[in-house]
Amino acid sequence: MIIQVEKKGGDFCGVQEAINAVPYGEKAEIHVGEGTFREKLFCEKKDIVIIGAGIDRTVIDFDDYANEIMEDGSKRGTFRSFTAFFGGERVCVRDMTIRNSAGDGRVVGQAVAVYADADFCFFENVRMVGCQDTLFCAPLPVAERQAKGFLGPRVFTERRLTKQYFKNCEISGDVDFIFGGADAVFDDCVIVCNDREHRGAASGERQHGVGVNAGGTAGAGVGTSAGGRLDKDQIDVTERLVNGYITAACGLKDNLGFVFRNCKISGAKGCEPGSVFLGRPWREEARTVFLNCEMDETIAPERFSGWGGITREEPDTFYGEFGTIMADRSVSETEFTEQADVVKHVDLSGKNPWVKDIDEEMAAELSARANEVVKIVAR
Structure with a gap:
């Protein structure tokens, strides 16, 4: 089954209409033409492929956000803020941008662009744009820390491990x-x-009228959880300036977790050196590794932060990196690639003590496990 979505002249003029036309059990391919489609997508099919006209030519955009007050007086919350939800058994998304344009999380709270929840999820040449909580790689943790914190499509379902590429x-x-x-x-x-310190409202963002406290945080994000740990909608700036945390994993210790290979990791122009952390654990057994990636000077010397404090101990996690190359922004990308004397490995001597030392053998084992995920997902 092949469906064409176009602003004019296609089988449908909206992406959600096309998704709705696909019977659950039928394999389908939806081609989405050029343009910006202001839609909130919900896709739950057995086997579906959604292909845009190009990463800069097809844009799915919406602006729901966690602090929005619903008709019943409750807040929308993180997991109902998505621009695109992908569930079901197998989904493949290619060649498009998916954006949540709600704006700065200090005002609007979490605002998810992509909620990936299919058993097997494959995203290729897709740009995902947001501020706080851009990409959610389901499943949810087993238990929430805040009452009604998981309100959304999977709040009452049994947690199942998904595989994503x-x-x-x-x-x-x-x-x-x-x-x-x-x-x-x-x-x-x-x-x-x-x-976050200098960017203001990025292009395409909509700033909403949510009350902000004198300290600069949204009214909903003040205080700590019952266990004394910072709630997820907060960022700890008491120790020093923090621009952000790239990851917040919650997988179990026997799972693979997040594996980044040959990626380019950086802060946006203007980010202070040492102000970006590679991650912090959303739950105690979180796992995240970076293998043979290129990073710049905005990445913090501690590399990963604890949850609720940079130096907080997280002994049950598996965090680490191997083969990280320091990006030299004074040379062109071509020169960086071709000139061996420009390439240097990042100094990891300042990393937090609970961050793992990953050697070549362990890196190979982790990469082999990652290859098994890729083999299953990108078939």
């Missing part, structure tokens, strides 16, 4: 903007942390 994708955000409990592999991706 991201190839040549571009992902931007700031606070915990790649998060969740999936086994997820990121190959050859560009990951950029926003400059």
Whole structure:
């Protein structure tokens, strides 16, 4: 089954209409033409492929956000804020941008662009744009820390491990903007942390009238959880300036977790050196590794932060990196690639003590496990 979506002249003029036309059990391919489609997508099919006209030519955009007050007086919450939800058994998305344009999380709270929840999720040449919580790689943790914190499509369902593969994708955000409990592999991706101190309202963002406290945080995000740990919608700036956390994993210790390979990791222009963390654990057994990636000077010397404090101990996690190359922004990309004397490995001597030392053998084992995920997902 092949469906064409176009602003004019296609089988449908809206992406959601096309998705709705596909029977659950029928394999389908939806081609989406050029333009910006202001839609909130919900896709739950057995086997579906959605292909845009190009990463810069097809844009899915919406602006729901966590602090929005619903008709019943409750807040929308993180997991109902998505621009695009992908569930079901198998989904493949290619050649488009998916954006949540709600704006700065300090005002609007979390605002998810992509909620990836299919058993097998494959994203290739997809740009995902947001601020706080851009990409959610399901499943949710087993238990919530805040009452009604998981309101959304999967709040009452049994948690199941999903397998996800991201190839040549571009992902931007700031606070915990790649998060969740999936086994997820990121190959050859560009990951950029926003400059929260100087960026203001980024192009395409809509700023909403949510009350902000004198300290600069949204009214909903004050205080700590019952266990004394910071709630997920907060960022700890008491120790020093923090622009953001790239990941916030919650997978179990026997899972693969998040694996980034040959990716380019950086802060946006203007980010202070040492102000971006590679991640912090959303739950105690979180796993995230970076293998043979290129990073710049905005990445903090501690590399990963604890949850609720930079130096907080997280002994049950599995965090680490291997073969990280320091990007030299004074030379062109071609020169960086071709000139061996420009390439230097990052000094990891300042990393937090609970961050793992990953040697070549362990890196190979982790990469082999990642290859198994890729083999299953990108068939």
